[in-house]
Amino acid sequence: MxxxxxxxxxxxxxxxxxxxxxxxxxxxxxxxxxxxxxxxxxxxxxxxxxxxxxxxxxxxxxxxxxxxxxxxxxNPGLRFLGVDIGATSVDVAVTNAELEILGHINQPMDVREGPVAVFEQVLSMAAKLRASGLAEGFDGAGIGVPGPVRFPEGVPVAPPIMPGWDGFPVREALSQELGCPVMVDNDVNLMALGEQHAGVARTVHDFLVVKIGTGIGCGIVVGGDVYRGTTGSAGDIGHIQAVPDGRPCACGNRGCLEAHFSGAALARDATEAAQQGRSAELAGRLEANGGLSAADVAAAAAAGDATALDLIREGGRSTGQVIAGLVSFFNPGLVVIGGGVTGLGHNLLAAIRTQVYRQSLPLATGNLPIVLGELGPTAGVIGAARLISDHLFSPA
Amino acid sequence: MxxxxxxxxxxxxxxxxxxxxxxxxxxxxxxxxxxxxxxxxxxxxxxxxxxxxxxxxxxxxxxxxxxxxxxxxxNPGLRFLGVDIGATSVDVAVTNAELEILGHINQPMDVREGPVAVFEQVLSMAAKLRASGLAEGFDGAGIGVPGPVRFPEGVPVAPPIMPGWDGFPVREALSQELGCPVMVDNDVNLMALGEQHAGVARTVHDFLVVKIGTGIGCGIVVGGDVYRGTTGSAGDIGHIQAVPDGRPCACGNRGCLEAHFSGAALARDATEAAQQGRSAELAGRLEANGGLSAADVAAAAAAGDATALDLIREGGRSTGQVIAGLVSFFNPGLVVIGGGVTGLGHNLLAAIRTQVYRQSLPLATGNLPIVLGELGPTAGVIGAARLISDHLFSPA
DNA sequence: CGTCTTTGTCCTCTCAGTGGAGAAAGTCGG
DNA sequence: CCGACTTTCTCCACTGAGAGGACAAAGACG
Structure with a gap:
């Protein structure tokens, strides 16, 4: 068509x-x-x-x-493409104009391979979806990248975990390849848009979405609109100090939240614990898989492993510490926790809640729900589709 | 008229x-x-x-x-009344419709005496200004109070330092007494409005104003509009943890920013230092005045007293620590430091800057001015006048 | 004194939007 | 099966916001 x-x-x-x-x-x-x-x-x-x-x-x-x-x-023939580029995997989905997901693919990937390689993969995934009969073409695409973006131009700026992308004209390049309008944003902002459109944040106007994946980021929604800050780096909470004189961080400081809790940090701490013989459960998994991930820690905790539980609790405490400050400052109507580490589930959530409710003032926490995201891995792609549809469904 | x-x-x-x-x-x-x-x-x-x-x-x-x-x-006959209620003093000013200050009075006061006593004082100050021929009446009034406000109704909610005001219908009461429309807001938000209207923030759309007075608060401006949060407590950063396991705070936690640095905390620390013989300069002033205030510390530092300087630097460090987190999160285009403690001047500013520039990521701090407010004690009353004028100069 | 520029007024025309009348297409009770 | 009532949609005349051009008023300048 x-x-x-x-x-x-x-x-x-x-x-x-x-x-x-x-x-x-x-x-x-x-x-x-x-x-x-x-x-x-x-x-x-x-x-x-x-x-x-x-x-x-x-x-x-x-x-x-x-x-x-x-x-x-x-028009039931309209098709949007939603792309969510993470640090270690990509999600690509096709939606109709009502933003219902018609097809969804996830593949492992490494952003550090640079935009050219990643785009090749994304385009082939999009082609696969098209070939399966879900779409004959795309009317628009939204794409999320794991780093700050100069939003109006759709260009990543100084992204720490994807250095090769700095200044790469993502929007223009993808628009050329796909032959349709494209909008680019930070992956966390898209997750916020997704949860706002179809998830837990449907009725809230001011809320925060904390995404804990390989890194940690925060989406900020003010009056129903995503707030991106002066240079597009708003919500970059991974390097807020959570533990004074804590662990050294890649950014050069010590005690950054991301150095203490994130997918990467959790895997590192779990491996350490396994090697030091503090947890038979984790050691067994390390033996079996040749490495540990956040999912292993979640499984170990579910199996009753005390060390794994401690790691989760300690991480939740650090995260809650930082979130407590944000809650005092921002006074949101809702806090959503999401991202890959959400598999840690209610143990994590409980630790975060405890810390926030203890540290923030009652007026800010009195009626504040802190909940897990509802959409899981589809939040990003739905948010991406929402982003481009908001753009296309606004006066030319 | x-x-x-x-x-x-x-x-x-x-x-x-x-x-x-x-x-x-x-x-x-x-x-x-x-x-x-x-x-x-x-x-x-x-x-x-x-x-x-x-x-x-x-x-x-x-x-x-x-x-x-x-x-x-x-109309050159229009008159607005701006009222800025602090913890220990009140400012009342008359402006014309262009928000130029025609007359300004400051008097000591204690908010804890409750709304009735304070209003009596405010009304007599307003009467004095009127009697001096500056106004025959008021076309509108803005009023700032040192605590959270349910903005649409103009009612303070759960204000920690002014318990007697909880739920008192400030807007309605004052409107009755003055016979004109009244708007009520948090004092820090008014300071932000003031600096936006006539001060350093005239050209910035997203910025923070940190007011360090008896307590510490932060005004948040997003897209040119003051952001007040879900329950009106946004910007309440005094109880963010600045020092883990630090000093006990009135709120029940430990290490709150306000417990480590604010007008009250600084006076307390200076008195302690004087009594312990750590500073002859401060001890002399304590002797002379029978007590110490932030102004004494400023004077001692200006006179070269090392202990006073240390107190200021240490306070600036704590404050900078918290602001660094806010900068990472909010990515403002400007940070304004104001309030009574601004008398500490560039020593304080330097300490804050050092900490922020060291702790936040370059993308957020790269082009971020951190400056002192330009309006000093008039920021609040100008902001108050601006608040009511924004209300009156909008479609009925 | 004529020409040019700037400011303000007047008049006509267009078009978005309203509200009412009524046609089209149903349901439902007798 | 028929008439009364509802809901949906269309048509049309009217209103009022606003644009834009012509022109008048008032000054500068050579």
């Missing part, structure tokens, strides 16, 4: 598209209830959207006691 | 009023350049504003090579 070229011509049309995206098919009358426009004006705008092909009218809905209504919905 | 009753009827009028407030008198043509309206439409809206009396046309400006323009300005 020919790809989407049209964009909403005005704010009304943009609003209608967003309503159809978030609420599914609707009749003109239902749309009118949500949009504060007269029926006549609404009909005009809907007709224009129908002309552009962005939305279609397919069939009649069941009667609700009167004339049956026409179903207006977003 | 009769007080202002009218409000702008639409967004255009509101915008015009704000332009006149921030840019002083303007001709219709000059306004047209800033407002993206046709001259005809602009003329209509200006005429309507003239009818309401909110603005006046007084005289002709000098010619700039053609027909002379009419000067359009905000």
């Amino acid at each position: 020919r790809r989407m070229t049209a964009r909403p011509a005005n704010a009304h049309q943009a609003r209608l598209l967003q309503l159809l995206r978030d609420g599914g098919p609707n009749s003109r009358a239902q749309l009118g209830d949500q949009v504060d426009l007269s029926r006549s004006k609404l009909a005009v705008e809907v007709d224009r959207l129908l002309e552009t092909g962005l939305v279609v009218a397919d069939g009649l809905a069941a009667s609700r006691g009167g004339r049956r209504s026409h179903n207006i919905r977003l | 009769r007080r202002m009753t009218a409000r702008p009827a639409n967004a255009h009028q509101a915008r015009l009023l704000q332009l006149l407030r921030d840019g002083g008198p303007n001709s219709r043509a000059q306004l047209g350049d800033q407002v993206d309206l046709s001259r005809s439409k602009l003329a209509v809206e200006v005429d309507r504003l003239l009818e309401t009396g909110l603005v006046v046309a007084d005289g002709l400006a000098a010619s700039r090579g053609g027909r002379r323009s009419h000067n359009i300005r905000l």
Whole structure:
């Protein structure tokens, strides 16, 4: 099919598209209830959207006691590509215009191989999804990278864990290859967008999403919008000091949160514990797998290993320490914990909660839920699709 | 004079009023350049504003090579009252509609005496200003209190240092007494508004204002707007842990920033040092005044006293430690240091800068100015006037 | 004194948007 | 099967915001 070229011509049309995206098919009358426009004006705008092909009218809905209504919905042929580049793996997904995932692939990868190699892999994954009949092409793509991004241009800036990407024109390059509009953002921000769109943060306007994966980052949502900071590095909490004079960190300081707790730090500490004979359980896993990951620690803790549990608790304490400060400062309405380490589950969550509720003032914590993300590994790709759809469903 | 009753009827009028407030008198043509309206439409809206009396046309400006323009300005009779309630003193000021201070009084006071006593004092100060001929009445008032505020209602909530104020309807009570609209906010937020309006933060959209007075608080401005958090306690950084297992704090925890550095903490530490014979300079001042304040420490440091300097440096280090975390998280474009302790001046600033620049990542600090506030004790009252004027100069 | 520039006013035209009348297409009770 | 009532959608006349051009007013300047 020919790809989407049209964009909403005005704010009304943009609003209608967003309503159809978030609420599914609707009749003109239902749309009118949500949009504060007269029926006549609404009909005009809907007709224009129908002309552009962005939305279609397919069939009649069941009667609700009167004339049956026409179903207006977003063009079911629209396809968005969501890409979530992590430190050690990539997620690529195809969604329809309602941001429902139609297909999703995850593959291991190493960002440090640089943008060219990674893009090759991403494009081949996208091609595979296309070949499986899910899409004939893409109307837009969102992509998340594990580092700060100059958002308007879609270019990574000074990313610590992916040095080869500094200044690489991700947006432009990918847009060329895919032949569609592309938006780029930090992976944590996309996770926040995902949880806001379809996860635990649907009804909250000001919240934080703490992503604990290979590193640690924080997505900040203010008044429903992602806040990216002056240079795009807002939420970079991995190098906040969690333990004074603590472990040395790659950044040159000591005691950074990331040096004490993250996927990488946890694996390191678990290996150390195994080698020092502090945990038979972990030692056994180390023997069997030739290495340890956060998942091993989670499994060991689930099997009742005290050392593994301690590692998780200690990490949760450090994380909670930092989050407590952020809660005092930012006074969010919700804190979401996500990322690969979420497999550690409720042990981790409990440790974080204890620390935050103890350290922050009651006014800030009184009604503050601290919860695990709801979408798991799909948060990023859904957020990516949401990012590009927000862009395309706004006035040109 | 009769007080202002009218409000702008639409967004255009509101915008015009704000332009006149921030840019002083303007001709219709000059306004047209800033407002993206046709001259005809602009003329209509200006005429309507003239009818309401909110603005006046007084005289002709000098010619700039053609027909002379009419000067359009905000009604010079408009008066706003700005009130800044601190822990130990009150500032009350009268401004015109351009938020220029026409008169300013500062008096010592103790918030803990409760809202009734404090209001009596504030009202008598306002009466004194009125009696001196600066105002015949007030068109609006802004008031800042040293604690969290439920902003929409203008009611303090659970304020630690002013327990008697919890739930007291400040906005309503003051509005009754003064007979004009009133807005209430946290004192730190008002300081941020003040520095944004007339101080160092005029051109920045995302910045932090750290106020170090009797306590410590932080004003957060996102996209030009003050961010207040979910329950109005955003920026409450006094109880973030600055020193693990540090000094006990009134809040029940240990090592809170406020327990280590603030006007009160500094006075306490200086007294201790004087009594232990660690500083002859401070001991002399203690003898002379019967007590020590932050100003004494500043004077001692200026006189070359090493102990006083150490106290300031150590405090700056703790503060910088916390600010470094906030900078990593929030990635502001500017950090402003203000409040009573600013008398400590560049010694304090240097200590804070050192710590922040060392602990935060280069991307966040690379282009980050950390400066002292420009307005000193007038920041709060200017911010208060700005608060109410923003309210009144927005569509009804 | 005529020309040029700037400022402000007036008038007409366009177009977004409203609200009401009514057509189309149902349900439901008798 | 028919009439009364509902709901959905369309059509049309009217309103008001706003644009843009013509023109008047008022000064500068050679």
